[in-house]
Amino acid sequence: xxxxxxxxxxxxxxxxxxxxxxxxxxxxxxxxxxxxxxxxxxxxxxxxxxxxxxxxxxxxxxxxxxxxxxxxxxxxxxxxxxxxxxxxxxxxxxxxxxxxxxxxxxxxxxxxxxxxxxxxxxxxxxxxxxxxxxxxxxxxxxxxxxxxxxxxxxxxxxxxxxxxxxxxxxxxxxxxxxxxxxxxxxxxxxxxxxxxxxxxxxxxxxxxxxxxxxxxxxxxxxxxxxxxxxxxxxxxxxxxxxxxxxxxxxx
Amino acid sequence: xxxxxxxxxxxxxxxxxxxxxxxxxxxxxxxxxxxxxxxxxxxxxxxxxxxxxxxxxxxxxxxxxxxxxxxxxxxxxxxxxxxxxxxxxxxxxxxxxxxxxxxxxxxxxxxxxxxxxxxxxxxxxxxxxxxxxxxxxxxxxxxxxxxxxxxxxxxxxxxxxxxxxxxxxxxxxxxxxxxxxxxxxxxxxxxxxxxxxxxxxxxxxxxxxxxxxxxxxxxxxxxxxxxxxxxxxxxxxxxxxxxxxxxxxxxxxxxxxxxxxxxxxxxxxxxxxxxxxxxxxxxxxxx
Amino acid sequence: xxxxxxxxxxxxxxxxxxxxxxxxxxxxxxxxxxxxxxxxxxxxxxxxxxxxxxxxxxxxxxxxxxxxxxxxxxxxxxxxxxxxxxxxxxxxxxxxxxxxxxxxxxxxxxxxxxxxxxxxxxxxxxxxxxxxxxxxxxxxxxxxxxxxxxxxxxxxxxxxxxxxxxxxxxxxxxxxxxxxxxxxxxxxxxxxxxxxxxxxxxxxxxxxxxxxxxxxxxxxxxxxxxxxxxxxxxxxxxxxxxxxxxxxxxxxxxxxxxxxxxxxxxxxxxxxxxxxxxxxxxxxxxxxxxxxxxxxxxxxxxxxxxxxxxxxxxxxxxxxxxxxxxxxxx
Numbered sequence: 001x002x003x004x005x006x007x008x009x010x011x012x013x014x015x016x017x018x019x020x021x022x023x024x025x026x027x028x029x030x031x032x033x034x035x036x037x038x039x040x041x042x043x044x045x046x047x048x049x050x051x052x053x054x055x056x057x058x059x060x061x062x063x064x065x066x067x068x069x070x071x072x073x074x075x076x077x078x079x080x081x082x083x084x085x086x087x088x089x090x091x092x093x094x095x096x097x098x099x100x101x102x103x104x105x106x107x108x109x110x111x112x113x114x115x116x117x118x119x120x121x122x123x124x125x126x127x128x129x130x131x132x133x134x135x136x137x138x139x140x141x142x143x144x145x146x147x148x149x150x151x152x153x154x155x156x157x158x159x160x161x162x163x164x165x166x167x168x169x170x171x172x173x174x175x176x177x178x179x180x181x182x183x184x185x186x187x188x189x190x191x192x193x194x195x196x197x198x199x200x201x202x203x204x205x206x207x208x209x210x211x212x213x214x215x216x217x218x219x220x221x222x223x224x225x226x227x228x229x230x231x232x233x234x235x236x237x238x239x240x241x242x243x244x245x246x247x248x249x250x251x
Numbered sequence: 252x253x254x255x256x257x258x259x260x261x262x263x264x265x266x267x268x269x270x271x272x273x274x275x276x277x278x279x280x281x282x283x284x285x286x287x288x289x290x291x292x293x294x295x296x297x298x299x300x301x302x303x304x305x306x307x308x309x310x311x312x313x314x315x316x317x318x319x320x321x322x323x324x325x326x327x328x329x330x331x332x333x334x335x336x337x338x339x340x341x342x343x344x345x346x347x348x349x350x351x352x353x354x355x356x357x358x359x360x361x362x363x364x365x366x367x368x369x370x371x372x373x374x375x376x377x378x379x380x381x382x383x384x385x386x387x388x389x390x391x392x393x394x395x396x397x398x399x400x401x402x403x404x405x406x407x408x409x410x411x412x413x414x415x416x417x418x419x420x421x422x423x424x425x426x427x428x429x430x431x432x433x434x435x436x437x438x439x440x441x442x443x444x445x446x447x448x449x450x451x452x453x454x455x456x457x458x459x460x461x462x463x464x465x466x467x468x469x470x471x472x473x474x475x476x477x478x479x480x481x482x483x484x485x486x487x488x489x490x491x492x493x494x495x496x497x498x499x500x501x502x503x504x505x506x507x508x509x510x511x512x513x514x515x516x517x518x519x520x521x522x523x524x525x526x527x528x529x530x531x532x533x534x535x536x537x538x
Numbered sequence: 539x540x541x542x543x544x545x546x547x548x549x550x551x552x553x554x555x556x557x558x559x560x561x562x563x564x565x566x567x568x569x570x571x572x573x574x575x576x577x578x579x580x581x582x583x584x585x586x587x588x589x590x591x592x593x594x595x596x597x598x599x600x601x602x603x604x605x606x607x608x609x610x611x612x613x614x615x616x617x618x619x620x621x622x623x624x625x626x627x628x629x630x631x632x633x634x635x636x637x638x639x640x641x642x643x644x645x646x647x648x649x650x651x652x653x654x655x656x657x658x659x660x661x662x663x664x665x666x667x668x669x670x671x672x673x674x675x676x677x678x679x680x681x682x683x684x685x686x687x688x689x690x691x692x693x694x695x696x697x698x699x700x701x702x703x704x705x706x707x708x709x710x711x712x713x714x715x716x717x718x719x720x721x722x723x724x725x726x727x728x729x730x731x732x733x734x735x736x737x738x739x740x741x742x743x744x745x746x747x748x749x750x751x752x753x754x755x756x757x758x759x760x761x762x763x764x765x766x767x768x769x770x771x772x773x774x775x776x777x778x779x780x781x782x783x784x785x786x787x788x789x790x791x792x793x794x795x796x797x798x799x800x801x802x803x804x805x806x807x808x809x810x811x812x813x814x815x816x817x818x819x820x821x822x823x824x825x826x827x828x829x830x831x832x833x834x835x836x837x838x839x840x841x842x843x844x845x846x847x848x849x850x851x852x853x854x855x856x857x858x859x860x861x862x863x864x865x866x867x868x
Binding site: 281345348355368487528 | 660796833834837
């Protein structure tokens, strides 16, 4: 019985009369490759916001390993190994990639508050940041300001920033969103190359990608889990096809 | 015999109505476009000077100048919106603050140049100057007038907001700009019209303020602080919020100065800080 | 240094090179010595400029680097001034200890308010900084038994610096003292900006939403920089007290805070030297045009603000560095 890395119990959230999450139950075993799919407005990003703490739930609990993290602030959840990427690039426009990832590494190492020491003394942190960037093939571009990078590279930087926090659970929100089909392969190679110990939940609209990477699919509709199962089960499920025509690449 | 506290309350409400007229435009435009217009009270000042000019140089009667104060200010604000403000809708808070403070500075200089730095007197009709006795309390006619005007405008605004199609567009745009334009609402045009009306109301407020607090070139900044307090306490984009906050601040200020004069302006700053720390979005604000 | 050669030398060397002392900085600081030789009649003004530059530097830390728009920063300036003034009046007039007292007073106030400041953003934050500043000004006004109200603190005597250099009308001591303190604090600020903490501050400014997502405790960072910034403003306030032997309510006021914002934006925020350049230009201009009626002054300042926002969004230094970058590319 594999350990459960991330789970939620009865997670609910509503804005007035609008229910965006209804009693969501989730169990991600360690090393999972789970996909979260569903039509637009189903509440997929909302669910990630709830799990990461950017949104406070009205009811329910979230567990990381066995720890109840429901009351923790977002940065404390990251420190415990829960990271996410954003569907819309949420980067530091005027910092270059090296600075951005170094910042993330420095925060993780707890050295970011040392205001009396020149940044260059933190050689290990900087090298670590550079290694992460090199692995994602951002090494040469790492000295350019983020806002000058082409869109596809920025999406890779999104992932680099998340990886810099050394997560055990990584939530990817449409990692290749907006990237032309020819370039998105690079991003998914990166995703494929992620360690087996890393637990992954990714939101995706492209069903080819989903079937290629996911071992398990969760279908979210109207804020609630519609159904879940292996790719074969979901592909055969008429209800899913009815609710979400799955061959489109962009929702 | 009515106790003096009722008199203080009444004065506070009258002052609050004035603050409401001065603030409601800023609250709605901030809620609509998140555009920080610190020149808002410069527009109010313009309305005041329009009244002064029409009355003292052209002999217009007081009540006739009021609609002109509204119209002229609204028209001028449209000019500014077209030429300058439009460029900065997506700019940072700081840039908007600086640009509009710059406009306010210029307005202060221009006002001082044309009208001098002293307070401008106007002669409202003598029947507006008096007061009548209600159960032992002196109620000033002008203050009653202010309460009346404030009440009528509030009803008109709420009616327009709730009952007209334009009002519905404004409400939708304040609620969620992206969805509103997705529904086919021309958010920028909605904003332009709302901005003009809001500035016009400020101009009207400026004209009405002369008799109560006086008009000099520093008005643009002195009352800006009050207006900002009302807007942040009331909540952005809310007419009801502006009204409640304006009355709250008006009463606190008058009551504070009457009962505890050493505290001076202290009280309203404390009220503002306390409310903002409890509810950062303001009493009726969203997000 | 082109990007390619930087890349060849490795990431650590690259980041170190970014923090290296640039020759133009040496020119700048050497130039600050010129008034001693060429403008001996203006040394008092020069010391006022140095003090204001320090004040602007303190605002740059929170505004230019952490993105906190404050309309109430003069609160810390005034606190430093009044604390140093009261210290010299009731304890003793030794300037260096007075400086420390002013700094600590401002730092404590900064630390206390940082807990509130760190929790808010946008208009609410602006209003809270404004409100706290106005509140302090009113309190100082009401406490006229202590502050002497709008007449300003009287009876302040400052002992000669290091027991020998007295503060006189010629301003040699005043300018040397202010310039030395400015330089030392500047070095500290520069070190802070070039540290990992400086990087974190820029992260907060660039994208406050991403910071918690990388595990950063933004509020703690803001509390630290706000306290340091308040302390620096307090140093400037203590200096002005000591070099002019008086302080009045306007040192705490909204006009002072607004003016400071204008100076910093004029020079360019987020570049460390912007506040120094902006305050120099502003104060020299104000001195030259001091005969003109205040209305005209406001007119030109207003126009300047509009021009800067629309055409020079990164201030004068920003404009200059853009020109330099274009010239380098040719």
